[in-house]
Amino acid sequence: xxxxLTEKQKNVLQFIFNKIKNDKLPPTIREIAEEFGFSSTGTVxxxxxxxxxxxxxxxNEGKARAIELVKDxxxxxxxxxxxAGSPTLAVEDIEGYVDLNDLFFSDADIFALRVKxxxxxxxxxxxxxxxxxxxxxxxxxxxVVVALIGDExxxxxxxxxxxxxxxxxxxxxxxxxxxxxxxxLIGKVITSIRRYS
Amino acid sequence: xxxxLTEKQKNVLQFIFNKIKNDKLPPTIREIAEEFGFSSTGTVxxxxxxxxxxxxxxxNEGKARAIELVKDxxxxxxxxxxxAGSPTLAVEDIEGYVDLNDLFFSDADIFALRVKxxxxxxxxxxxxxxxxxxxxxxxxxxxVVVALIGDExxxxxxxxxxxxxxxxxxxxxxxxxxxxxxxxLIGKVITSIRRYS
DNA sequence: TAATTTACCACACAGATGTATGGTATGTCA
DNA sequence: TGACATACCATACATCTGTGTGGTAAATTA
Numbered sequence: 001x002x003x004x005l006t007e008k009q010k011n012v013l014q015f016i017f018n019k020i021k022n023d024k025l026p027p028t029i030r031e032i033a034e035e036f037g038f039s040s041t042g043t044v045x046x047x048x049x050x051x052x053x054x055x056x057x058x059x060n061e062g063k064a065r066a067i068e069l070v071k072d073x074x075x076x077x078x079x080x081x082x083x084a085g086s087p088t089l090a091v092e093d094i095e096g097y098v099d100l101n102d103l104f105f106s107d108a109d110i111f112a113l114r115v116k117x118x119x120x121x122x123x124x125x126x127x128x129x130x131x132x133x134x135x136x137x138x139x140x141x142x143x144v145v146v147a148l149i150g151d152e153x154x155x156x157x158x159x160x161x162x163x164x165x166x167x168x169x170x171x172x173x174x175x176x177x178x179x180x181x182x183x184x185l186i187g188k189v190i191t192s193i194r195r196y197s
Numbered sequence: 198x199x200x201x202l203t204e205k206q207k208n209v210l211q212f213i214f215n216k217i218k219n220d221k222l223p224p225t226i227r228e229i230a231e232e233f234g235f236s237s238t239g240t241v242x243x244x245x246x247x248x249x250x251x252x253x254x255x256x257n258e259g260k261a262r263a264i265e266l267v268k269d270x271x272x273x274x275x276x277x278x279x280x281a282g283s284p285t286l287a288v289e290d291i292e293g294y295v296d297l298n299d300l301f302f303s304d305a306d307i308f309a310l311r312v313k314x315x316x317x318x319x320x321x322x323x324x325x326x327x328x329x330x331x332x333x334x335x336x337x338x339x340x341v342v343v344a345l346i347g348d349e350x351x352x353x354x355x356x357x358x359x360x361x362x363x364x365x366x367x368x369x370x371x372x373x374x375x376x377x378x379x380x381x382l383i384g385k386v387i388t389s390i391r392r393y394s
Numbered sequence: 395t396a397a398t399t400t401a402c403c404a405c406a407c408a409g410a411t412g413t414a415t416g417g418t419a420t421g422t423c424a
Numbered sequence: 425t426g427a428c429a430t431a432c433c434a435t436a437c438a439t440c441t442g443t444g445t446g447g448t449a450a451a452t453t454a
Contacts (some may be wrong), residue, residue, distance in 0.1 A: 006400070023257075024265050025223065028441060031407080040403050043439060045443075060220075064261040064410065068221050124391065126321040144393055194321065194389045196341055203430075237433050242413075247430080259442070309418060360403060 005054060012036065012047045016067055026067040077142070078093055112193075113146060113153060123170035125192055127174055131155060132191040142191040144148070150182060155189060203253060207234065210243045210253055213264055254312055307334070309390075310343060310350060317341070317352055320367035324368040328352060329388040341386040347379060352386060 005013065015035055019027045027035075031045045048067070053056045062067035101122055115129045123144065131146070139145045145158045147167055156167035156177070157192065165179040177183065202210065206293060212232055216224045224232075226241045245264070248254045257263035314324045320326065320341065328343070336342045342355045344364055353364035353374070362376040374380065 007399075018223075024217075024261060025260070027259075029443095030263065030441070040405090041442080042444090043402055046401070059442095060222075062410085062442065063222070064225065066222060071255065075414085077409075121321065122429095124321040124323040124326070127454095129321070188393070190393050192391045192393075194388050196385070196389075207430075226413095227411070236434075238436090239414090239416095239434085240432055241418080243431070259412065259440085263412095 005056070009050055009054075010049060010194050013051055013156065013190065016057065020069065025099075026065045026192075028065055049152040074150075080105070113155070115155055115192075119169040119174045120157075121171050123157065125155060126172070126187075126194065128194075130193040130195075131189045134190050135187040138187055139185060139188050145184045147190060148184045148186055149177065158185075202248075206244060206247055208252075210248055213254065216265065217266065223262045223283045225262055232252070233353075238287075308384075310352070312352055312389075316366040316368050316371045318368050320354065322352060322367070322386075323391065325391075325393075327390040329390070330384040331387050332384040334382055336382055336385050343383045343386060344376075345381045345383055346374065346380075350383065 012032065015032060016026060019025065019031070025158055029041050029048070032044045032047070033039070033041055047061060048057065054057055058068045058070055060068065111133055113127055113131050113133055115127055115131060118127055122125075125144070131144075133146050139158050141158060141160050143158050144155065144166070146153055146155055148154075149167075154167065154177075156169055159166050159168040159176070159180075166176040167179060167183065168176045179185075209229065210212055212229060213223060216222065216228070226238050227244070228246070228386060230236070245254065245256060249256055253267055255265045255267055257265065281335045301318050308330055310330055312324055312327050314323055315324055317357055318324075322341070328341075330343050336355050338355060338357050341352065342364070343350055345351075346364075351364065351374075355365055355376075356363050356365040356373070363373040364376060364380065365373045375384075
């Protein structure tokens with residue numbers, strides 16, 4: 001289990017946290033010492049040991065700057081259920097942890113597209129949503145795909161009727177678009193994201 | 198501008214990339230040399246210089262492991278429009294870049310909730326979607342909020358009718374829920390995410 | 395009261411690390 | 425042809441860096 005930190009230990013952890021965020025590089029022991037005015041590297045070592053013991057960081061011994069934040073202490077939990085008792089949220093059922101970094105460090109060819117129009121609104125894809133698209137020529141029936149029709153990119157369901165394929169909107173106000181030589185498949189929607197202001 | 202890399206330079210960049218992803222720590226010059234069988238650190242320095250000159254990395258001189266990936270070369274572009282011409286996607290109108298890391302390194306109290314039920318379906322929030330929630334007691338009219346009703350967490354629109362507040366579903370099959378002492382506001386939905394398999 | 399934890403200090407040291415200097419060889423481009 | 429980029433090599437060195445040893449003092453906990 002993750003144990004409580006003292007105020008000073010929290011400050012040191014926060015500094016490491018910020019360094020990784022801003023410099024994209026964990027600090028050295030001496031950089032930590034300098035930040036807090038410690039004249040001895042041993043002091044920092046004591047702090048790091050405490051943070052390791054309490055489950056907040058891991059240290060890869062011998063390597064320079066090898067302080068790693070322990071994920072479970074920082075990642076956002078995905079909750080399957082939330083139990084009562086405010087102001088503290090009792091975490092009853094953690095499905096897992098969100099780590100969107102995986103998406104961004106994927107080696108696949110991925111890009112994001114801002115959705116225009118309401119043609120997929122019944123599939124929960126609204127105007128101004130962001131869809132992450134993996135570029136690929138192939139797609140399966142039922143996939144949400146991005147296709148180029150002439151010069152315009154469009155997000156649609158790929159469906160099949162008999163021997164013909166259609167780009168099917170999820171909005172009864174729009175007509176399906178037959179897939180022909182004017183239509184080229186760009187990729188498959190793998191994620192949709194919407195931000196609320 | 199970002200210039201083309203040679204195959205070997207690409208390999209070195211890929212190695213740095215993977216090291217940062219897997220170890221969460223950029224490699225040292227000697228770690229790179231070992232990976233590629235270089236017997237001289239000078240060789241690695243030449244590669245790093247080339248990568249710096251071509252705009253792929255930045256180096257903080259003097260510091261250990263201080264190789265930083267240049268963001269624009271790696272982040273996923275958010276496209277406002279996509280122009281024709283496959284297989285190369287012509288990027289015409291880049292709105293910006295997605296960096297969800299910001300969310301995860303935020304100091305705000307954020308958690309994610311897996312949506313159950315279809316009560317917000319007309320607002321584009323579908324069953325099994327993931328909503329990122331910022332914990333806060335206050336909310337504004339029109340916000341999508343997460344509230345506890347008894348023991349159950351629910352995602353709804355916060356609306357006002359006269360002097361009364363309601364949790365309003367976005368599905369005509371459901372009734373609005375009056376906000377009373379049995380209802381406690383947990384937070385505000387700031388992002389919704391859906392993944393397609 | 396005794397043991398433990400927290401919170402610092404000084405000093406030393408081996409090895410890790412970035413950098414410098416100066417090569418060789420090959421291919422490309424103007 | 426000459427300048428330049430690419431792709432390596434060997435060696436040296438100052439300093440950075442993690443770690444070890446051994447302290448002191450106060451607060452907390454059993």
